[in-house]
Amino acid sequence: MTVDEVKIGGLGARRSRVEDNRFIRGMGNYVDDITLPGMLHMEVLRSPLAHARIKSIDTSAALAIPGVQLVLTGELLASRNLAWMPTLSYDTQAVLATDKVRFQGQEVACVVADDPYIAKDACEAIVVDYEPLPVIVNPTQAMADGAPVIRDDKENQHDNVVFDWEVGDKEGTDRAFAAADMVSELELHYPRSHPSPIESCGSIADFDRATSKLTVYMTTQAPHIIRAAVAMVAELPEHMIRIVSPDLGGGFGNKVPIYPAYVVSILASILLERPVKWIEDNSGNLISTGFGRDIYLRGQLALRSDGKILGVRMHTDSDHGAFFSDAQPSKFKIGLMHAAFACYDIPVAHLTSRGVYTNKAPGGVAYRCSFRITEAMFFQERMVQAAADDLGIDQAEIRRLNFVQDDDFPHRTPFGFLTDSGQYAKCLDIGLEAIGYEDFLKQKEEARKNGRLLGIGISTMTEPLGAGNSREYDILGIKMFDSAELRVHMTGKAILRTGAKSQGQGHETTWAQIVAHELGIPADDVVVEEGDTDTAPFGMGTYASRSTPVAGAAVSMVARKIRAKARKIAAHLLEVSEEDIEWELGRFYLRSSPESGVTIQECAMAAYSNVPDGMEPGLENNAYYDPPNLTWPFGCYITTVEVDPLTGVWDVLNVVAVDDCGVRINPMIVEGQIMGGLTEAYAMANMQFITFDSEGNCVGSNYMDYLLPTAWETPGFELHEVVTPCPHHPIGAKGVGECATVGGPAAFVNAVLDALKGTGVRNIDMPLLPDRVYEALTEGHDVSGAPPLRTDR
């Protein structure tokens, strides 16, 4: 009688994705696909200069163009107290520049016109008189004596420091270093990069004067946060704001912040009383929105001669651009940087972090990672590799020696996190076996004799996901729980809504699988809806791999509430007391005679037609889930490469990934997430970065200059799995969307450096472009990605 869980699309089923039915037909519904009656179009005029005072803006020629409805400048916004807006990190950001521009690409004016072509023409007709100011493009310049203060708009801001922050045990760490046999030191730069979803940002604001209701269709990963922010910025009552995030063409952290043009489109719609659509062009997206990374590290490991790590010291200088506008949990200024070394048993550590303003676009978004954890794990795995090389011990061995052991959980990390589960050594062993570690080392030696340079790189890490429990995690004071609401209709079909928002992760498919697992209702009978703040319960959205750990848990919990009520109904239908019945998937039955039972569908029908006396009818509920802890998936990534000594070009030979993300809801989707993550890791290591010249010009403002990997370069991947269920998540899942992006880059970099072993080269900063590798190889020295201006030590 038992329902077959895989057949109904429950946990572990490789269920075809529900959302594909529309996407493969070209029937998705992205923001730019939406057309409202009477809709106008908005374009943004951006600053060509990185730092300049605005002397005047002349909009008269733009206004004279037929079809132009409105030109908005900082002055107009200032008259409505809207020229500045709060950011998600307690800073302020210019909506449209008033006093000066602070980065190239900053929003200076907006034109609303009958069609986007006219709006673009009119932008070009606006004349802005700029007085150029000295430009700051890196932390060294920002901290130099006499450096111009970029944020002179802020009272009490007399330098370019965003924050100075520290965590850990300084004295204890000093003692560990004093007692060390050896100290291994490394300086690294994790370059600025852009998440680059193929769909840029956009919004359609529609203010209805008759009802005073504002509806905004918007590319956002966190619609409820946007609603709260709009309520604060635009001073509109929250119940009169409806944010709809329709299908999103990727996000990767780029669609978390609140961008100025969203706000301007809202104001334009209020002023014109017509819908106003803004669709960002790709260059606008690349030069002005949500950069990631751009951080310098000085790291030291205190080592015992056998490779045991006794202590860690880290200092980071992060470049936040002109506004600190990325979302971070308020307590932690540099995200979860201090989760570094969580998979290793290290007694003591100390981290200092300084963030600075520069004349670059706002940076530091969690680009496919859990708040700076990508940088943390890259630093960690590069430092471990360098330590192994410095000590002359095997790179797998040093990891095995330092791993937290399987029976040592829960484990307190040196920075105070509590990890709860994992089989780290097992994952590493599976990876080494799959790549053929011992054989490859022999091959490498042989190849060396023939002048060929082979290398192998390992990266092992645990990523903290699912921010987070309300004691520790909030954004702007809003606790980072998430939610789900489930309504079971009388025929046993259901609708589920959550506060998360899929951008390709497949929630419509996997959330229904969790319901199927908990209730035995076939996944095909559950429709999933997200992204509309008028209907979805409040949630913090999808980023930092938090959906499965938090919203996914809420889905389980709400389904369990439904099951608890269904049990009472079942007892009523079976005319016994609740204690006399048992549950199996999809069915309650009499313990004394298992053949007598009622299905969940029969209970649903009874909920609307035959409830016991005194019971509220209906079968629906909601759940807000405050996770007790973060989840800690583990990843082991191993790559082999061959470096061409004549060109510095390196080819990937093999990539093996062993992921332990706990229980897998839909293995097909999990594997898709891992492969996508590995590709971004490869991209970071190989090609993907954005630089700025000394004038603050963004080099990489389109896909001709900013290289993204295509099907041709991208290597193939071999995936393996270990399952260690999360002890506190209702279904034992840990989350997986970002692990490979986080852990992957170091595996590629370590492999290339392994190929160069013996040349005296300890580090080449990402991306490992052929000219960097060639220079290192031929000159025998490290190649830094830091600008030559950096002289702070």
Add this chain to the structure above:
Amino acid sequence: MTSLFAVVPAESSDDTPVRRITVSVNGKRHTLDVEPRLLLAHMIRQGLELTGTHIGCDTTNCGACTVLIDGAPVKSCTMFAVQADGHEVTTVEGLASASELHPIQEGFRDEHGLQCGFCTPGMMLTAKALLDENPDPTEDEVRWALSGNLCRCTGYQNIVKSVLLAAARLRANNHVEEDEAP
């Protein structure tokens, strides 16, 4: 015009140049007056309301806007609508009817060849052009053919598998049809 009314532009003093073109899109002929600077992608999306053709980059790099012109893949964000005059355009909406899928669409679904779905229409049309010319491509040939289309979600491996699966199914279908031919 509809049988109800036609909107007369308020100011016909507008000196915007207009060209009359005739384009066949997914087998349906359209005669349109367009500005010479109108991009084909905009004509398809806004003009003909076929929003399956997406715009990603405006610089001919990402391929989200790929359509077929007389069977060849073209990035419609950097082609003017007037250049399509007299040609046959196929968009994702023309791959199959709503009820029956093209084997390439089935391949993408079955091999999890998409996540956010934004690059997918362009990927599928590029794949169609490849398979029309080369029904039995190698993995490398598929990767090379798709190298003008960017995907940020999948890492391509499943896209390549999708196309290879579709190729195999198409060959099997054609084989059956040949067998059944008199």
